[in-house]
Amino acid sequence: MLNKTFFADYELILFDRDGVINEVPKSPSRYILNDSSLILNPVILSLIVELQLDSKKVAVVTNQQCVGKGLISLYDLNLIHKKIDEAIIKLGGYSLKFYICTHLESLDCKCRKPKPGLLELVRNDFMVSKDKTIYIGDSPSDEEAAKCFGIKFLEYKYKEVNSL
């Protein structure tokens, strides 16, 4: 069961966004390009709030190449993240810090998962040891980034949208 007892040994709990915090749209691009197509996962939202109220540090680590592709502006991406925050605050939690790679894969940046660049940024901000950090994601690139960086990984997949 995913609850605060499960995370007792961790100080910093990191979440992937798509497929974990929200459903992955079945549209060909699989990108969420506006906040109206955001379908949140109540299980993970409640978990995040439970962890926050248990004094854990929580953040989101996500690839959003859709920005680099020009499919969505940073402004609109922030609106999507504001909507996630609002849902968490409504449940009694606090707003999240989002670590985002917006780059095109072809740029070969250091932060696009499966590279561990974003995880390194998080560590520099939170200063939590690697053995007290866990990353929860739904894809092999999440697992690879976590392993490469040397933190624990937990696979979690939220159900997909059946129709749009």
Ligand SMILES: [Mg+2]
């Ligand atoms: Mg994902």
Ligand SMILES: [Zn+2]
């Ligand atoms: Zn990047």
